[in-house]
Amino acid sequence: QSALTxxxxxxxxxxxxxxxxxxxxxxxxxxxxxVSWYQQHPGKAPKLMIYEVSNRPSGVPDRFSGSKSxxxxxxxxxxxxxxDEADYYCSSYTSSSTLVVFGGGTKLTVL
Amino acid sequence: xxxxxxSGGGLVQPGGSLRLSCAASGFTFSSYSMNWVxxxxxxxxxxxxxxSSSSSTIYYADSVKGRFTISRDNAKNSLYLQMxxxxxxxxxxxxxxxxxxxxxxxxxxxxxxxxxxx
Numbered sequence: 001q002s003a004l005t006x007x008x009x010x011x012x013x014x015x016x017x018x019x020x021x022x023x024x025x026x027x028x029x030x031x032x033x034x035v036s037w038y039q040q041h042p043g044k045a046p047k048l049m050i051y052e053v054s055n056r057p058s059g060v061p062d063r064f065s066g067s068k069s070x071x072x073x074x075x076x077x078x079x080x081x082x083x084d085e086a087d088y089y090c091s092s093y094t095s096s097s098t099l100v101v102f103g104g105g106t107k108l109t110v111l
Numbered sequence: 112x113x114x115x116x117x118s119g120g121g122l123v124q125p126g127g128s129l130r131l132s133c134a135a136s137g138f139t140f141s142s143y144s145m146n147w148v149x150x151x152x153x154x155x156x157x158x159x160x161x162x163s164s165s166s167s168t169i170y171y172a173d174s175v176k177g178r179f180t181i182s183r184d185n186a187k188n189s190l191y192l193q194m195x196x197x198x199x200x201x202x203x204x205x206x207x208x209x210x211x212x213x214x215x216x217x218x219x220x221x222x223x224x225x226x227x228x229x
Contacts, residue, residue, distance in 0.1 A: 032213075034213040034214050034215070036214070036215040036216070038156070038216075045206060045219040045220065045221055045222055046148075046156065046206070046216075046219055047219075048211075048215060048216060048217050051211070051212075051215040051217075052212075052213065052215070057217060089155060089156050091156070091158075091214065091215070092214070093213055093214035097170070097173065098158065098172060098173070099158065099161055099170045099214065100146075100158040100161075100214040101158070102155060102156040102157065102158065103155070104155045105155040105156070
């Protein structure tokens, strides 16, 4: 069982918006503004999409946004495009000896 | 251009050992902490180990503590993972990832597959 809880799957139509949640505890998501989101296409390495809750690395479209409330972080993708279909993972710094914990991943299907 | 290239994966029997390498280029390797992250077939990501830029601070996941050893050679721009007493559950693609700050990884290698099986 993963340390952070994500929905197994979400779906949306092109142009729509979707939100993926990531629930942890006060020892990780709730305790630090060090939540990241990664996109992973099949057979590829993960790609950083959001860091420190809401910051986008250079080159990531502004359709991707992140937020946090309490122990739950969220990734929102607006204006869904076919190429957004992928697995998405959240991660957080944690005060435990694990250092960094990941969510179980969410499969995004663009209908 | 930042590049991370892993090597050393392969098929090994349970109880065996393997050493993974990650060759870094395109950035000042000695200035960055590095990590190993793995992904079992069809499963999610699992952080494995962290090493600071000077090797002074090292962390391991509980699942590999006492069996795996992370190290680096800044003169060779290389990161390593020595894996001993391998188990079936260690089967995964192993990625090296650059720690850009506070546990987020801006760059990843392409991964190397480790298969533990008799």
